[in-house]
Amino acid sequence: MNAAETRALLTALNAALDRGQRAAFATVVGVQGSAYRREGTRMLVLDDGAQVCMLSGGCLEAEVVEVALEVIRTGTPTVTHYDLSEDATWGLGIGCGGSVDVRVERVNPQDPVTAAWLSALRGGEPAALAVPLTGEGRMFIPPGGAVTGGLSPAALQEFAVTVARERLTSLEPRAVTVTAPDGTPVFIDVNTPPPVLVLYGAGHDALPLARGAHDLGYEVHVIDPRAAYLTPGRFPGATLHDLAPEELDRFTPPARAHLMIMNHHLDRDRTCLHHALKSGAAYVGVLGPLSRAQGLLEELVAGGVTFSAAELGRLRAPVGLRLGAEAPEEVALSILAELMAWRRGYDGSFLSGHAGRIHDAQTHAASPLPHAPSPDQ
Template sequence: MANEARALLEALEAAWAEGKATAVATVVRVIGSAYRREGAKMLVREDGVSVCMISGGCLEQEMIERAMQMLARGRPERTVFDYAEDKTWWPGCGGTVEVWVEPVDGQSLLYRWLLESTEAEPSVLATVLSGGEGRLWLRPDGRVEGQIAPPELQAQVLRIAQQMQRVTSRPTTRYVEEAEVFFDVSSPIPELVLFGAGHDARPMAHQALVLGFRVTVVDARPELLEGFEGCQTVEASPEEFERKVRLTPRHHVIVMNHQLEIDRKALRFALASPARYVGVLGPRSRLERMLEALAAEGFVPTAEQLARLRNPIGVDIGAESPEEIALSALAEIVALRRGFGGGFLNDKKAGIHQPERVLTP
């Protein structure tokens, strides 16, 4: 979501600078198999230029044509693409996709929600598709903007939005009494902090940036911190972590200094923080040595802290090179963030987009 939101924002503002009207198409319901799920977005300009995708290429051209027609009419519309029909230009698909397409300008609630969704804590944008009208935005601080009619529908929609904001949720369309309401949930930019700027930290940082993470690299050796383009770098020894490094529940930590004492101090700092993921690179025997040393110092991790600790880190792909290790580690983090097990899709019995566990905040 974060990468897509940034791309949409840049494209929207570029279009407006050229005086071009714009529409945003959002997938609001998927039945059966589809390349992308609810919440996927695509921008279409009045001149037919598009940014981002709502499928794997099956729908985009027709969506561009329909969005341009909608812009001419000037009002939001819902359109249905039925993959189940025998149409040769939709190869390999087998489901139904419903898309809500709407005009967007600088005053639109959708634009303002996108603008804040790249930085803020989770927020919910609820749009009435049928059985009522209007839209409301539940902001991270609990404030509400917009309005839904009738008032009793707004009260129910707001309660659902508040529940979805408290617990990590996926975009979804729900029936609320007689109305259909699409709940779009923002995904704040995930944070990755690498303790250690060795040679293997570079592919880890680079791949994380490509995946949309905001990356911070921490090391006491300034010469190693050079060359991490796109990352925040923090020159800090373990004694300076408390003063220079801030970890929140949005952070994922990988300890990879390759120096036992520094790694032990970084591990203690990370476990004592609210970071949602604490991974330690290396074999389990090395982690056990660190935990024993921490216990001798009087620091014994709680059950909650141990539940956030991962070692060895990564998905089991037989990774050997630094690039493969980065791929493996980041795949694990993405899987955990989305509630998936990280196994082979070939062996999965449920749908490929269906999580295997309940997501937690």
């Protein structure tokens, strides 16, 4: 799930608990073949039948709500298999050609494992939740240090901790169900801090990009020396930094940041590019044609700045997918689409004619800037 969906779930859960309502989380824990969402997708169901977020395109929700209401009543978690194929005897007849497994569990904020997991979700902290899909036990796993809860036997717990912490170190961790050496299926749910987008430039075309990123759950930062441009009215929900180019060393991009240079001012863009490439951020985008980005690099190198191959390999220019975008809102869509594809390891190509699972990850291939000047050029 993205950060925006998690935010919506937690807001609804907090309000429900304040009202004294009971609730359950329904989570996709397995996908076979084609399905609308992937493992780790969550839906909140309240004891009055209300739901927040969706597990599918609308074909599963009514059935899952019925299961969740029973789980809320009894307190007993359950895993249900839903066949989405056209000729399914179960009766959905959706025609997706796949099936999903959904685990439903009542929310108990007093349970130490649940409390730790909810705290991580609310704080945007990296953590994992391990749940055997057969048998009992649950375990909250932080990136380091002691776990909360436990699994039995000890070998199963050790396996789950190892898998969870390996996933938490990846660029874009996703939930997964894995099979332990003893044959036990274990669902590993993961939570990570929201992705970060830093905009160098607060011009008109930054507005839809910041707004769209915020709607997708990004933590948005905007840097510009023009204080009049940096207002909450222009950039709702964003963190604003009134910094001149010579003051950029006062700003350290957060971890997992994606940096976008769009000042429309050559001197500021040159300084910002230097700052961005030296920051260690894995993604540095430059708005505008390739020749502009190459010119900025050439001027920096001519001025004595050196870049390593790794630093140059982080540069994306021109930024965005080739969608024919022209208006600022269209350009923002193009950039956000590339960011999603890049983060998740896809190439952003058409799905038409693709015969496999549309969610199967591809090899993540960064596209270094062609003909970027080396330090000794």
